Amino acid sequence: PKQNVNVNTIQMKSYACQRRTPLKHHNSHLTEALEVLSENAAYGENEGRSVAFRRAASVLKALPYRVQTMDELKCLPCLGDHSQRVIKEILEDGTSREVESMRQSEQFQAMKALTGIFGVGVRTADRWFREGLRSPSDLIRTGQQLNREQQAGVLYYDELNKPVTKHEADLIGDIVKEAVSAVLPGAEIQLMGGFRRGKELGHDVDFLITHPEEGKEEELMPKIISWLEERDLLLYQKTTRNSYLEKKDAPGRPPNNMDRFERCFSIFKLQGHAETTGSDGVRPSNQSEASYWRAVRVDLVVSPYSQFAFATLGWTGSKLFERDLRRWAGQEKHMSLSSHALYDSVQRCYVRAQSEEEIFEYLGLEFIPPCERNA
Ligand code: CTP
Ligand code: MN
Ligand code: MN
Ligand code: MN
Known part of the structure; x- marks a missing residue:
């Protein structure tokens, strides 16, 4: 594929939200190393450094070819000295000693x-x-x-660290749909996070719930939770009420990554099915057929219909894509973007939007579909 690409004409944009980043890319041998450095910086509570390495990795994910020489990196943004040193080491030796010893530490x-x-x-x-x-x-x-x-x-440590499959996400989706339509007919539910971006595995399953009649969604979560608990489908849940007030929350305030929707961080008890048996096809001996289940992390978020487009954009990710959307809005457009709203500081008004496409358009960005937001 490289022959078709002139490495010197690639225009790599510097904000992740200006780029198309597919799930499967050509440089995992490099990005995995850079992500170890990012993770390590996060463990040392060095957020700036952690994001810098993540940005470097993200740029390589957006490249349409596998990097072979340092020359090909000359025109790329976000690659600091340290990242370049590690990339050089891997290109020359196949592995980075710094990263490998960090990984082993x-x-x-x-x-x-x-x-x-x-x-x-x-x-x-x-x-x-x-x-x-x-x-x-x-x-x-x-x-x-x-x-x-x-x-x-x-x-539930072991089970929660075992990746959730798309199939399991769909099974949970069916349960959530049943719960939601039982307690609030007409409500709509949407799969979010990594699975909306096309991932086949995830660390949890994220759902966004709304109702076309504004106001109907209020206090919906406790009803959903009761429905689930009555059927013994929850192992853990913590519900937080909606605390969003437009007047208090948006303009002028430092951008807050945490949104204020009614939400629930939970652990589902997913009843047994073929995928959860061991690789030998035998179910673990400590569980009988009737009680066979596994623990799955599930995030539920309820959004008013008028904020649904913003909530959808904000809960699709990836985290770096979201971070750069907000940075782009603030630095390049003098706007403030959250999962609730977009505020235009120049026009001094809130921008209404019915769809993600409208939000991208207002931000002056080309629309990037969810499967290309894997920055
Ligand atoms: N999110 C958020 N507020 C939180 C947690 C998450 O707004 N307190 C958003 C993140 O910005 C992200 C999305 O929810 O866009 C999904 O987050 P998460 O489930 O942590 O990550 P995924 O991208 O879904 O990846 P994974 O497969 O690991 O779950
Ligand atoms: Mn490709
Ligand atoms: Mn997720
Ligand atoms: Mn989540």
């Missing part, structure tokens, strides 16, 4: 294991690491104080 592995627990962030993991703890079993053994979320995280 006790601290990196412990931080990965500990932040891999649902409800555990970098701060907590780092404190535990400095206290000599390395894994979920260390937490149990030493009787650490855990909140309700972390208790569930430790209890």
Whole structure:
């Protein structure tokens, strides 16, 4: 494919939201290394550095060919000295010693294991690491104080770290649909996050729920949760109420990544099916046929119909794509974008939109479909 591409004429845009980034790309040998560096910087609470490495990786994901020489990188944005050094090493030696030793290090592995627990962030993991703890079993053994979320995280650790398949996401989708239409007929539900971008595996399943009659969606979550709990379909849930107020939230405020929709972070109890049996086709011996199930992380979000386009855009991801959409809006267009609204600071007004396409258009961006937002 390379022969068809003149590397010197590629115009790589610097914001991820200006680029098409497919799920499958040509440079995973490089991007995986850069993402280790990004992860490690995040463990050290160095957000700027972490994002810088993630941006470098993202640019390589958007390249239509596999990088062979350093020459081909000359015109690309977002590749800092450190990233270039690591890329050079991999191109020359097939691997980066810095990255490999980082990957093998006790601290990196412990931080990965500990932040891999649902409800555990970098701060907590780092404190535990400095206290000599390395894994979920260390937490149990030493009787650490855990909140309700972390208790569930430790209890279902192995299952929650096993990727969710698209098939499982669809099964959960059927359940959520049934719950939602039982408690609020006419409500609409949409699969979000990585699965909307075409991923075949995910760490959770994300859903956005709305109703065409504005106001009908209010206080919907507790009803959905009750419906699910009555049927023993939830292992854990934490619901947060909607706290969005247009007057208070948007313009002038520092952009806040966390939205204020009514939402629920949950763990579903997904009843057994073919995919959940072991590779030998035998179900784990500790579970009888009748009680066979697995734990799956599910995020539910309820949006008023008038904010649905913004919520859809905001919950599709990827995280870097979202970050750059907001950065583009602020820096290039003097607008403030959130999962609720778009505010134009020049015109001093909110922009209404019925679709993602309209939002891209207002932002002066070419529309990028979800499957090409894998930045
Ligand atoms: N999101 C958000 N607020 C949160 C959590 C997530 O707005 N508190 C948004 C993210 O910006 C992202 C989307 O929800 O766009 C999905 O997030 P997440 O499920 O964490 O990531 P995915 O892209 O779905 O990847 P994965 O397959 O790992 O779940
Ligand atoms: Mn390609
Ligand atoms: Mn997700
Ligand atoms: Mn999620």
